[in-house]
Each structure stands twice: as structure tokens, then as C-alpha cells.
Amino acid sequence: MKIKLPDIDREEIYIDNKQSIILIGANGSGKTRMSIWIEENNKNISVHRISAQKSLNMPETVSLIESGIANEKFLYGNSSNDKEWLKEHGKKLIRWNDKPVTHLLNDFNELMELLVTDDYEKSIEFRKIHKSGDTEFNNETKLEKIKSVWEDVILHRKLEISLGKIEAYDANVYGSDKLYNASEMSDGERAIFYFIGEVLSVPEGSLIIIDEPENHLHNSILSRLWNSIESHREDCTFLYITHNIEFASSRINSQIVWIKNIKSDFQWEYELVDEVSKYEKLQLEILGNRQKVLLVEGNSKKSIDKKLYSVLFPDYNVIPVDNCNRVIQYTKAFQKLKSAHYTEVKGIIDRDRRSDEEILSYKSYNIFAPEVAEIENLFLIPEVIKVVCKKLYKTNYKEL
Template sequence: MVYLFSDKVEVNSKYIDLVKLSDERIEPLTTKLDKVKCIWEKTLPHRELVLGGLTIQTRVRGNNDSVYNSSEMSDGERVIFYLIGQCLAAPENGIIIIDEPEIHLHKSVQVPLWKDIEKLRPDCLFVYMTHDTDFAAALHEAKKIWLKGYDGSCWDWEDVPDVDGLPESLLIEILGSRKPIVFVEGENGSYDVSLYRAVLNNYLVIPSGSCSQVIQNVKALRTSEQLHYMEVFGIIDRDRRVDGEIQSLLEYGIYTLSVAEVENLFCVPEVITLVSKRLVRNPDEDLQSVKDFVFRAISSELDTQISLRVAGEIKFMLNCFDEKAKGIDGLSNALNLLTSKINVKELYNESTSLFKNAVEKRDYLLALKIYNRKSLSSQVSKHLGLANGQLAELVVRMVHNESGESMRKALRPYFGEFSSKIVIQNA
């Protein structure tokens, strides 16, 4: 503050001297405090700084009755003022190192503020040390360095590499983790992703939206020469995948669940039993009620489920087209060979048999393995005395409390071949 006011006095003194020597009007000179005011008010458009002779006050923009002293500023207001002032006070052609540039700043103002400050000091090199991966990724034009470790005398570091097919923000998040990485379907905030994180608590679980994005992310990292040492896996819904597709995905470290969709994990027998006991109900009766409902649901949309499954198999087979074929004849022969292997009637009959066996033999685990219905867990809720959709919420709560270990053990077998990689430990 003293530095800024000293600069103001000096600049104003120069201005007075210039005015005395000139017969023409001279525009006032810009002080460093003026620059602070400009950036501060741009960052906080609902506030304005009132610069006095030796005082600084703040007020709500346009309201002269709401003036308060700088000592009464909020942490954010004070930090923004301090950061701008300190950077203006840095030596010419200096290196400005900022540790945790995001502290006390709302995410919406972090990057715009620092970009404006950098424009004030184009002569300086700015170095940001941050744990905030969003902040680092938002500085698109900046060179990024990953500090991997420190042994007391030397830093272990390397440039953040470019990985084709992987967003830089995601790459930075991964590099900051010391845990193995698991990409899953879904979005942050969903119950299925919360469940994944609770069960896979010794992994960094990263939701990637669709299954195709999971596959792309895993392949991109596993084929990267710079990051080949990282443990990276993917877990996707079984959906309507045939065994051949599941095995081919395994070669890339991509595993499929033993149920059709992650939502079906909320409906497996062990989970239903644990929830029923938690609610002090009759587990046997509740499980039977849930099973009866699931079998009725499958029967009511049998043709739809069969058709979707067959369509999925045909799609996979079409993806096996020989891309190395050349010329009209070569491409035609490759296509004819491929389509000749697709027997729709046979595929339909096989799927029909599969679904009917599940229903007629009341094979509940098979039903969960082949039945795709994202709303299933919501519909099952009422059979446990819960409101629609509350089952998933309750399971997630249970896996985070004293029931956590039992719930993880109940769910682990349904992670298919990835089950052996899951270590049961309390979060």
C-alpha cells in the first residue's frame, strides 16, 4: 500500500511539473493505483474503489451511501487488490512466482484476473505453482511442468506431454494422482459414479460420459510412449456385448461389468438383502418381490429387449469389416463375406432363447446380466418400501458408512474380471 501511494505522489508531482511548463491541457498521468483500480473493478464489476489522498474505500457500484473502509473488505476483495499491487511492484523484467494463485478467489475470476495482471506486466515471466488442475488447464497457451516429487535436494519434474485423443485438462488431473486410474461411464454427481468411487477407493475414478469415451481415453494413455508406465484401466457396462467383443476390449485394459448396466448393481441379491436388513424388513420377502418384478418387466418388453440385443451383435460384426480391402472388387468381396456371416434369424433365436431361459428358469443373475433398463433401480425402490429412485441414494450412503465393507464385498463379484483388482478397505 505504501509503495502504491508513493508512486501516486511521485506521478502526480511529475504531472504538476508538466502542467506548469505547458500552455496546453495535459491529460492526467496514470498511476499504479489507477491500474489497480481498473483491474480490480473489472474483476468485481459490482464494486468500485474510492481513491482518496491517503485512503482507499470501497462501495457498491452506484451507491454513494454504502462506502466502507479497505480494512472491511472481504477476503476475496482484499486478495485481488493485493495480487495486482504486488505484481505491479515487481522489478522490471523480473520473474513473478505465485504459489496457489487460486486461493480465496472464485473460480469464475481466477483465470481472467491473472490474464489481466499478465497484460500489465508483459516484461515479466509468470510462474504459477498450483494443485488446481482446472486452473492449470485453463491457461491454454502456458507451458506446463509436472513436479513429480522432491527428495530434499532435487526436484523430479517433466513437461506435461501431449497425448492424442486426450484433453489436456484430463491429462493434468491424471498426472496429479499417485493412484492407478480407472475410467468409467457416467458423470460427476451421479449415483453410479459415487458407487464406483466408493468401491474402487484405491483408484482414481474418472467419469468419462459414454463407453466410447472410456475406450478412447484408456487407449490414448496406454499407447502413449511418455505415459506407458501408468496403470490405466476402463470399466464399462456389459450392455449387449458378445463375448468376442468383451475379450477384445480386455486386451486394452477395458473391463466389462457382469451386469448389463451399472444401475443393475443396485439390484443384485446381496445389495437388496443388505438394504432390506438396514430398513429392518424381511430380506427374503423383499428379494422375492424384486425378482418377481424384474421377471415381469422383462416379459412385458421381451421383443424390444431381444431386438436391441440382436442389433448390438450385428453392429459389432459390422465393425469387423476388413479395412485393408482395396479396389471395388476387394471391398465388395469383403462386404459380402462379412454379411454372409450375419444370420439375423439365428441371432434372434439365440437371444430369444437366452431371455426366455432367464424368465422361465427364474435365473435372476442372468436377468441382470442381459436386461438393459436404466430405470430399473428406481422402479425396484418401491419393493423395499422406498420412494421411487431412493434405492440408489441409500446404497451410496451405506457404502460410505459402517456398512461400507459389507457393501463393497457384496458388489465386488459383479465387476467381472476386474474383481481381482479390487482391494476391500474402509474408505
């Protein structure tokens, strides 16, 4: 699939033969507006966009409607006898209420109507063909596929499909009295159902735009969910708008588009990022961040450095990168690549046994060290001890 992007200096830009495209950039850089431009300027492709601003109110029950009407309502927001007008204008005027950037997408009911209608029609077809003697015929419905993917992602819950409604229950405790309507599921469970249903319902060969695929989802299941969804729609191309750097770097056969700034409704300053090698996650986080960055030792799970320096330097996004060698390496690299980003990047390392001359040489690269050997020593300086003692004294005095 060949996807057209906005021109760069009057040069036409296309992305070809990629499983996914990832838009990253700071808040306000124009990521959503670019996705809308892409939707409106790839007329030769079926494009289905899922907004970050959407309602997850799942209907308790839905009624069957004619399949053609159900499909039109899902794709365009409503049906019409004027098919040409519907395809040309219906999506923007009805689905997006002529406000494609800010409109709250509310199409869960339309999705459920399509799924229930599909399930009913395929059930009739299945019964008819099996009665004719072809017992090997199988026409798996969209709801059955959703159930399979949903239960593979949410291991502690199961879904029960019946005419016009979906129910859920605890995988370890089943009984008719334990069933509850799927509309009562958690935000995350409904979001997973919605994402799967939307993607499985788009036409063949579509470009699917998902704004913030991480919404309502725990990081531990994010990649597993979208890997499974993508595997069921290998005919489609996925365009993700995300702030989750780990998820962005987990996509296979993808093209990252770093959006720096929006100039107008049809012009952006952006760059196709191809080389994100050894420290791609750090690069992506810095590229998509307007806040100043401070690189420190430690890791995201166990880092005194991050906790302390985040309090001392609240204007900085403090990012731990394991050890002092990496702090030095990465900070120096970003100092040399200032033209590639707008962010101020500094580093702090432990002094350890380094000489004053070595510490001074690092300052030219915006790498600094405290006046103590290790960060833990900062808790032993007299000023800190006095504050702790006063705090403990007041607390114990109150207890007495």
C-alpha cells in the same frame, strides 16, 4: 526471456520466449523447491516470487514513505544503505527470513506502502503538469490500474481510493455510510487485490513466480483474472505452480514442466511436456497425481458413475470422461504409456449389449464392466433393495 531450469543428465535446460511456465506434479514432488532454485539461479533476471503460504492481512491505513525505500521494502523485505548486499542477500535473509520454502510471506503492508507512495507522487506530478497547461498529460497510478482490473473481475463491488487507505462498497448501493475499509473484504477479494498489486509493482522484464494462483479464488473468475493481469504485464514471464488442471491448460504460449520427483536440493526428475493434444486436461491430471486413477462414463457435473464408484473405490481418483468410447480409448492409451507416468489407470464401462468375449478382451487393458447392463441397474439388485428397505423402515418407524 530465457529462463534457466535445472540440468537434466548434465545437459543445460532453458525455456525461451514463453509467456508462461507451468509447474505441475504430485504433492511432495518438489515443485516449490524447483521454483526457488529457478529464482536463485537466474541472476540476470529480476525474479519476484509470491508464496502459496502468505498472509492476506490488509492494513487499514498506511503512511507515505520515500519511494526508493518503499520499493526496496517491497522487493527485499526492508531497505539498506548497502545496496549490493541488499540485492545479493536481502531477499533470502529478510523477505524469506532465510527459510524460502516454509516462511509465511507477510508483505501486504509493504505492498500498500509502495502503492500509496506511488499514488501520492504521481498525483503531485499530474497536478503540477496540468497547472503548466498540459491538460492531456496522464500518468495513471498503480492503484488506479488495480481498481480497474479488480472491478472488471468482481462486478458487484467497487473501490474508493483516498490518501493512505482503500475502501470498498456494493456496486448497486453507494453512499458514504455504505463504505467499508478494504481490510474487511473477503479472502477472495483481498487475494485478487494482492495478486494484481504484486504483479503491477515488479520491475520491467521480471520473472514472476506465483505458487498456487488459484488460492481463495472461485474457478469461474480464475482464468479471467490472470488473463487480465498478464495483459497488463506483457513484458514479464509468469511461472505458475498449480494443481488446477483447467487453469494450467488455459494458458497461452506456455511451457508445461511435469516434475516427477525431487532427488536433492538441486536435482529433479522432470520432463518438458509439449504434446498435450486431445485429452490434455486428463493427461495433466494423471501426470500430477500419485493416487490411482479410475476413468468412468459421465461428466463432472452429472455423473452417477463418479458418485457411486468414488464410494466403492475410495483409493482411486475417479475421473468421468463422457462416454464409454472415451473410457476405452484413454485407458488403452495410458496402458501403452506406462513409462511416462507412475499412476495405475483403470476404466469401468457399462456392459450394455456387449458379449462376454468383448468384455473379456477389455480386461487385458484394465477396462472392466459390472454384471448388469447399466450402472443404474446396480440400484435394483436384491442386496441393494434390502438395504434401502431396512433404512426406510427404520426412518419411518422413528417418525411414527
